[in-house]
Amino acid sequence: MSVLPELDLGPAAATFRGEVRAFLAEHWSERQQAMHRRNPQAERGFDRDFTRLLAERGWLGVSWPKRWGGQQRSAFEQLAFVEEMEYHRAPVRAHTMAVSIVGPTLMAHGSEEQQQRFLPAILxxxxxxCLGYSEPDAGSDLASLRSRAQSADGGWVIDGAKLYTTMAELADHCWLAARTDSDAEKHAGISVFLVPMSTPGITIRPMEAMSGGRTNAVFFDGVRVGADALVGAPGGGWAIITEALTFERVMLGGRVARVRRELDELIRHLAIACDAKGAPLGSDPRVRDLVGSLVAEVEASRLLAVRCVAELEGGRVPHHQAAMAKIVAAELEERLAEVALDLGGPAATLAEGAPGAELDGLFEQVVRASVLDVIGGGTNDIQRTLVAVRGLHLPR
Ligand SMILES: Cc1cc2nc3c(=O)[nH]c(=O)nc-3n(C[C@H](O)[C@H](O)[C@H](O)COP(=O)(O)OP(=O)(O)OC[C@H]3O[C@@H](n4cnc5c(N)ncnc54)[C@H](O)[C@@H]3O)c2cc1C
Structure with missing residues (x-):
């Protein structure tokens, strides 16, 4: 249980939250979590069996329309679900991209054949x-991407290099952005493909992230796919990508629940920890001040996530609201980790497994991992431009 007050998302969300907690108590117990933590960092968070258990309850489609086999729950129920998964650090990586990004995009832009084929499989x-957007020379300026897909023999031949393609080694398909028209204006010539990762011509090279997690460089050399791999119209990829990135940011904003868990652990630790002279840290006014500020920021960050779901519930796409939620949640986690290291001293800088590591290296890990959310899904600098232009209507 969190030491912070429960967020009131309405009676339906509260009931659903209770069901999700009961499920987690049974299928993601302390013992199961401890066993999962024996895996190397790069393999954590990914568990196809856990994903299948959620699927059996229909919980991969909590927000999906009934027409597509989902439960069509409200966006508030969906937020309660994401909060519980994140708070309990449940292993959701095997399905999150497919459920949150690919599924909703296929519902809007996919062919009937793609919808029939992929949506039930996702559920x-x-x-x-895996997401194949970034390239060596195309990150923030994604429209500069150079990977090419050329029409040939009724299908497409793909050539190019992708960078930071996380989970490429585990994924069934790559949601790939490639240029299909080199003569068109740079945003207009891009298309999105669903490329089976087993296709000949794909080479995956691992890269270790600062967090200890794995990402990849992926090379496409003459990769042949059918015409049915194209999602939407040729050259219509930019609208699809920007819409899908908003779904991803909504997801990232919801991750404030993970930060709340980290704050809870810090508060519990401070309640029993003492300084070098044996005085309880929790009664130090400076410590109370720092923790009080973090609690207020976590609450503000949660409310930004709620605002996003309120927009979704009202049938609107929360472009700048999702950007705001993402900026605040990501930077808050960085700050929380810095405060924890500052208060914990040398023992807090020791890594997981090291003798004497405070909270078994939790904040040493968070310091290294939290930078990812500031960069991923579009860096926070880019998000600030989005807030300025779309939210505040400032000139570019
Ligand atoms: C661990 C990890 C996992 C990732 N996983 C994936 C994945 O699965 N799939 C995928 O496609 N990508 C993934 N990414 C890539 C991520 O989306 C990019 O790193 C990100 O978009 C930034 O691109 P870049 O690294 O090329 O940096 P750059 O775009 O070169 O930016 C460098 C710096 O300049 C700033 N900057 C650039 N342009 C502007 C501007 N116009 N205004 C203000 N500031 C600007 C940026 O904010 C940044 O601080 C991952 C990245 C990491 C680190």
Missing amino acids: RGEHCV
Whole structure:
């Protein structure tokens, strides 16, 4: 249980939250979590069996329309679900991209054949996807991407290099952005493909992230796919990508629940920890001040996530609201980790497994991992431009 007050998302969300907690108590117990933590950092968070258990309850489609086999729950129920998964550090990586990004985009832009083929597979937890957007010279300025897909023999031939393609080694398909028209204006010539990762011509090279997690460089050399791999119209990829990135940011904003868990652990630790002279840290006014500020920021960050779901519930796409939620949640986690290291001293800088590591290296890990959310899904600098232009209507 969190030491912070429960967020009131309405009676339906509260009931659903209770069901999700009961499920987690049974299928993601302390013992199961301890066993999962024996895996190397790069393998944590990914568990196809856990994904299938969620699928059996229909919980991969909590927000999906009934028409597509989902439960069509409100966006508030969906937030309660994401909060519980994040708070309990449940292993959701095997399905999150497919459920939150690929599924909703296929509902809007996919062909009937793609919808029939992929949507049920995603709901069964059998379709893991990696995102193939970034390239060596195309990150923030994604429209500069150079990977090419050329029309040939009724299908497409793909050539190019992708960078930071996380989970490429585990995914069934890559949600790939490639240029299909080199003569068109740079945003207009891009298309999105669903490329099976087993296709000949794909080479995956691992890269270790600062967090200890794994990402990849992926090379596409003459990769042949059918015409049915194209999502939407040729050259219509930019609208699809920007819409899908908003779904991803909504997800990232919801991750403030993970920060709340970290704050809870810090508060519990401070309640029993003492300084070098044996005085309880929790009664130090400076410590109370720092922790009080963090609690207020976590609450503000949660409310930004709620605002996003309120927009979704009202049938609107929360472009700048999702950007705001993402900026605040990501930077808050960085600050929390810095405060924890500052208060914990040398013992807090020791890594997991090291003798004497405070909270078994939790904040040493968070310091290294939290930078990812500031960069991923579009860096916070880019998000600030989005807030300025779309939210405040400032000139570019
Ligand atoms: C561990 C990890 C996992 C990732 N996983 C994936 C993945 O699965 N799939 C995928 O496609 N990508 C992934 N990414 C890539 C991520 O989306 C990019 O790193 C990000 O978009 C930034 O691009 P870049 O690294 O090329 O930096 P750059 O775009 O070169 O930016 C460098 C710096 O300049 C700033 N900057 C650039 N342009 C502007 C501007 N116009 N205004 C203000 N500031 C600017 C940026 O904010 C940044 O601080 C991952 C990245 C990491 C680190």
